[in-house]
Each structure stands twice: as C-alpha cells, then as structure tokens.
Amino acid sequence: xxxxxxxxxxxxxxxxxxxxxxxxxxxxxxxxxxxxxxxxxxxxxxxxxxxxxxxxxxxxxxxxxxxxxxxxxxxxxxxxxxxxxxxxxxxxxxxxxxxxxxxxxxxxxxxxxxxxxxxxxxxxxxxxxxxxxxxxxxxxxxxxxxxxxxxxxxxxxxxxxxxxxxxxxxxxxxxxxxxxxxxxxxxxxxxxxxxxxxxxxxxxxxxxxxxxxxxxxxxxxxxxxxxxxxxxxxxxxxxxxxxxxxxxxxxxxxxxxxxxxxxxxxxxxxxxxxxxxxxxxxxxxxxxxxxxxxxxxxxxxxxxxxxxxxxxxxxxxxxxxxxxxxxxxxxxxxxxxxxxxxxxxxxxxxxxxxxxxxxxxxxxxxxxxxxxxxxxxxxxxxxxxxxxxxx
Ligand SMILES: *Cc1c(COP(=O)(O)O)cnc(C)c1O
Numbered sequence: 001x002x003x004x005x006x007x008x009x010x011x012x013x014x015x016x017x018x019x020x021x022x023x024x025x026x027x028x029x030x031x032x033x034x035x036x037x038x039x040x041x042x043x044x045x046x047x048x049x050x051x052x053x054x055x056x057x058x059x060x061x062x063x064x065x066x067x068x069x070x071x072x073x074x075x076x077x078x079x080x081x082x083x084x085x086x087x088x089x090x091x092x093x094x095x096x097x098x099x100x101x102x103x104x105x106x107x108x109x110x111x112x113x114x115x116x117x118x119x120x121x122x123x124x125x126x127x128x129x130x131x132x133x134x135x136x137x138x139x140x141x142x143x144x145x146x147x148x149x150x151x152x153x154x155x156x157x158x159x160x161x162x163x164x165x166x167x168x169x170x171x172x173x174x175x176x177x178x179x180x181x182x183x184x185x186x187x188x189x190x191x192x193x194x195x196x197x198x199x200x201x202x203x204x205x206x207x208x209x210x211x212x213x214x215x216x217x218x219x220x221x222x223x224x225x226x227x228x229x230x231x232x233x234x235x236x237x238x239x240x241x242x243x244x245x246x247x248x249x250x251x252x253x254x255x256x257x258x259x260x261x262x263x264x265x266x267x268x269x270x271x272x273x274x275x276x277x278x279x280x281x282x283x284x285x286x287x288x289x290x291x292x293x294x295x296x297x298x299x300x301x302x303x304x305x306x307x308x309x310x311x312x313x314x315x316x317x318x319x320x321x322x323x324x325x326x327x328x329x330x331x332x333x334x335x336x337x338x339x340x341x342x343x344x345x346x347x348x349x350x351x352x353x354x355x356x357x358x359x360x361x362x363x364x365x366x367x368x369x370x371x372x373x374x375x376x377x378x379x380x381x382x383x384x385x386x387x388x389x390x391x
Pocket of ligand 1: 126175
C-alpha cells in the first residue's frame with residue numbers, strides 16, 4: 001500500500017499548542033504538580049439556562065437533521081444580534097451557523113480563496129489561520145508586528161503588502177494570542193484600505209464581549225455599506241458563553257459568499273448538532289448577566305498577572321485590553337520561545353505556549369483563564385526560573 005500523504009495535508013504544521021498541552025497533561029497524569037497557562041477556553045461552566053434549553057430540546061426528541069446552515073429561528077436571532085449590538089442589517093439568509101468559530105473561519109476561507117491568491121495575516125496570529133489558507137491552496141502572507149505598536153498593523157503596512165493577487169485580510173480584534181484591541185478609528189482605517197483596494201476582510205470577532213479598561217469593539221463591517229460588503233464576520237458561542245465543547249459558531253456574509261459557504265457546509269459537515277442549536281438560541285436571546293461576573297474575575301487576574309510579569313527580570317509585557325491572554329516579551333531572558341517553554345516546563349513544571357506558534361518567537365502566550373491561586377503559583381515559578389537564568 002502507498003501511504004503517500006496528499007500535498008494539502010502534508011503542508012500543514014502540527015499544532016505546537018497541542019504538543020505542549022499533551023506533555024503537560026502526561027506530567028500531570030504522572031502525579032506532577034503542573035501549572036497550566038495553555039488554556040484557550042474560559043474556566044467557567046456554560047450558564048445553566050443554556051444547558052436547560054439544550055436538555056429540553058434533547059428530551060423532546062429534537063435529534064434529527066436541521067437545515068445545513070442552521071435552524072431558521074437561530075439564524076434570525078443572530079441577525080437580530082448584529083442589528084442590536086453592531087447596528088448591522090443582515091437577512092437570515094446571510095447568516096450561517098456552523099460547527100464552531102473555527103469551522104466558520106475555514107468555510108469562509110474555502111469559499112473565497114484558491115490557488116494563486118494571497119491572504120494577509122497580521123502576526124502574532126491565531127495559529128489555525130495560515131494552515132487553513134494553505135488547505136484552500138492559497139498563500140499566507142504574514143504582516144509582522146511587535147509589542148511596540150501593541151501588536152497592531154498600520155494602514156501603511158497593510159497598503160504596502162497588497163498586490164493584485166491579494167484576496168483576503170484576516171483581522172482579529174480583540175486578538176488571540178495578544179489580547180490587543182484596535183480602536184474604532186484604527187479599525188476604520190484598515191477597512192478603508194481594503195475597500196479602496198477591493199480586498200475582502202474576514203473579521204474574527206469571537207472575543208467581542210471580552211473587553212477591559214474601557215476598550216470598545218466596533219466591527220469593521222459597521223463603518224459603511226461598502227465596508228459591510230467587503231466583510232465576512234466570523235463569531236461563535238465558545239468564549240462569551242463558555243461553550244467550547246458545544247461546537248457552535250456563526251458568520252455573517254454578503255449574500256453570494258453566504259450561499260457559497262452554505263454549499264461547502266452542506267457537502268461536508270451538514271448542520272451543527274440539532275439540540276445544541278437550541279442551547280445557542282437560548283444563549284443569544286438570553287441575558288448576558290454571567291459575563292459581568294466573568295469579566296470582573298478575568299480583569300482582576302489580568303491586572304495581577306500583568307503587574308507581576310513586569311516585575312520579573314528579562315520579561316516585559318504590554319497590557320491586554322481584551323480576550324483572556326497576555327503576551328509577554330521574553331527577549332530579555334536571552335532565550336527563544338520554544339527553548340524557554342521547554343526549559344520552563346522541565347525546571348518549574350509550568351506550561352505556557354511558545355510565541356513561535358503564533359509567528360512571534362520573542363514572546364509567550366499565557367492564558368489567565370485559570371484560578372487566581374494557579375496564577376500566583378505559576379508566576380512565582382516563572383520568576384524563579386527567570387532569576388535562575390541570570391546566575
Ligand atoms: C476560540 C477561537 C475561535 C473559535 O473557536 P471555536 O471553538 O471553534 O468556536 C476562533 N477564533 C479565535 C481567534 C479563537 O481564539
């Protein structure tokens with residue numbers, strides 16, 4: 001048998017986050033006292049009213065295929081959300097419910113990009129973006145940024161990277177992995193360039209509700225009809241409702257793109273899980289009271305971790321304004337990110353994700369979606385580790 005792997009699959013980079021996570025879990029299973037900062041999900045449970053709605057649907061036998069793009073009442077409720085929270089008008093036919101925000105991203109890229117296309121991705125980036133672009137046969141073009149600009153690309157940088165082959169800009173604010181949030185003016189300026197140059201924008205707004213220090217989220221689609229016509233908003237229930245395991249995302253797109261995504265989805269996954277959609281319907285039409293508690297807790301941890309990191313020799317950290325990550329600069333330690341993380345796990349049993357996984361080798365990603373006690377313990381260990389490097 002010839003087990004030659006397809007070029008598409010062979011071109012993928014294995015996930016470094018998952019590799020670190022596997023090693024940390026194995027150490028934990030062996031009884032070691034590991035502190036994990038790798039989590040890409042809230043450490044809170046899904047709110048009870050959402051679970052109840054899904055329970056009820058399951059008990060009532062809502063267990064069959066639904067339309068592949070989601071149940072009509074959920075698509076309508078998502079359209080209502082965009083009107084209510086973002087001032088954007090979409091028809092339900094422009095809304096697609098998918099099996100997670102990641103799935104929304106993948107289907108968007110698959111429906112819009114192909115061989116010969118270039119896709120602009122600001123770095124540090126969510127690590128799946130370049131791999132999805134490669135799966136579509138297109139070429140990722142990375143726009144590097146540093147902590148000096150709070151990890152934001154400028155309109156001039158964007159303009160300089162656009163070629164006749166540029167098809168799509170992938171934009172993610174608030175950002176995973178940096179927690180950086182573009183101001184409305186900054187978002188508009190980047191959107192203006194894309195409209196002028198006729199480049200589509202995939203705007204990943206999954207962290208829209210997780211903001212601190214008075215930061216404001218404004219969707220790039222909301223500045224004008226032209227901006228909306230150039231934008232696909234991808235979103236999901238994973239973060240603001242802590243529903244990572246439910247696998248439910250959604251997107252809003254111009255009609256022809258929504259139609260193409262519907263076709264892709266109908267021949268791959270078909271509909272997202274039927275009764276989970278009923279939970280999502282409860283989530284998006286229900287109260288957001290849980291978020292107040294979560295945000296207060298995240299904010300407390302963010303402030304603590306940010307201050308502590310900046311007191312550690314060799315580390316400097318700009319503050320995050322959104323999501324639940326900090327992205328400290330470790331260049332002062334003399335180590336690159338993979339080496340730093342491997343040694344840190346070995347010496348102090350702390351698991352963090354090396355920045356190289358996100359296209360930035362002088363940084364680490366620390367998730368503060370973990371208890372304050374863990375945060376205190378883990379940061380003490382990082383401090384001891386960094387001090388040991390100086391001896
Ligand atoms: C978590 C996340 C998603 C979506 O995750 P799903 O679990 O697939 O809903 C999308 N984009 C970013 C940047 C994320 O961090």
